Amino acid sequence: MFVIRHVIGAAAAGLLAASVAGLLAADDGARLDRSGPADVIVAGFAYGPASLRVPAGTAVTWTNEDGAAHTVDAPAGSGPRSGSIASGEAYRFEFAEPGSYEYFCAFHPSMKGVVEVTG
Amino acid sequence: VTGRARTVALLAAGSVLAAGAVHTRLGFEAYGTADLVTVFFLNGAGSAVVAAWIAYDRRPFPLLAGLGVSLTSLLAFALSRVGDGVLGFRATGLDPAPEAAITLATEVLATGFLLAALAARRTELRALLGGLHSPLGRAHRRRP
Numbered sequence: 400m401f402v403i404r405h406v407i408g409a410a411a412a413g414l415l416a417a418s419v420a421g422l423l424a425a426d427d428g429a430r431l432d433r434s435g436p437a438d439v440i441v442a443g444f445a446y447g448p449a450s451l452r453v454p455a456g457t458a459v460t461w462t463n464e465d466g467a468a469h470t471v472d473a474p475a476g477s478g479p480r481s482g483s484i485a486s487g488e489a490y491r492f493e494f495a496e497p498g499s500y501e502y503f504c505a506f507h508p509s510m511k512g513v514v515e516v517t518g
Numbered sequence: 519v520t521g522r523a524r525t526v527a528l529l530a531a532g533s534v535l536a537a538g539a540v541h542t543r544l545g546f547e548a549y550g551t552a553d554l555v556t557v558f559f560l561n562g563a564g565s566a567v568v569a570a571w572i573a574y575d576r577r578p579f580p581l582l583a584g585l586g587v588s589l590t591s592l593l594a595f596a597l598s599r600v601g602d603g604v605l606g607f608r609a610t611g612l613d614p615a616p617e618a619a620i621t622l623a624t625e626v627l628a629t630g631f632l633l634a635a636l637a638a639r640r641t642e643l644r645a646l647l648g649g650l651h652s653p654l655g656r657a658h659r660r661r662p
Binding site: 403410466 | 562
């Protein structure tokens with residue numbers, strides 16, 4: 400019983416440290432607003448990176464690595480409209496015009512992303 | 519506190535800890551809205567504190583705190599799956615898999631263990647909540 404109590408205590412200390420680290424990273428916005436290559440991985444019910452900056456004329460590819468199907472849909476206008484992307488499949492869209500293109504998953508509206516297209 | 523009651527309390531602590539770990543992992547995966555991610559990390563931190571409290575403190579207070587964390591998590595889980603969801607977030611069924619199922623199972627287990635641990639200390643809990651001043655408490659007090 401004594402050992403179990405200390406195992407729980409040690410695990411709790413680790414979890415507390417990880418949670419506080421996550422809170423600090425979330426406050427910085429560093430984890431939730433990333434820029435990178437023109438490829439987006441859809442995994443863990445999230446777009447990674449959720450924020451992408453690319454020059455006009457770039458084709459962005461979303462690859463679904465989740466077990467569930469997802470979509471890449473802009474609310475309106477000339478953004479991407481992927482339809483259902485099954486597990487293991489990919490969708491490609493070329494951003495011709497500069498602007499800010501927000502998109503979401505029609506199946507899981509909490510999944511959101513944005514592509515900033517520069518001139 | 520009997521050995522059996524203590525074992526149940528430690529099982530409850532482990533369940534609370536496991537549920538908090540799943541929430542923290544979802545936070546690092548940026549699952550959900552920014553507000554929800556923050557709440558996931560807060561849940562992870564709160565679960566860690568409560569689990570350690572249950573492990574090191576034999577009084578009923580930490581069990582009540584654990585019950586509050588578990589019931590709040592279960593309520594949020596249910597709310598996220600109806601209507602407009604919670605904190606701008608809406609999920610369906612047991613998505614994301616397997617995290618949603620693991621969280622649900624650990625929260626239900628934690629709630630069960632916490633209730634069992636509290637039941638094992640009902641006399642102490644009744645005194646704590648002022649039950650000795652209730653008719654039931656007075657009847658209990660009259661016993662030889």
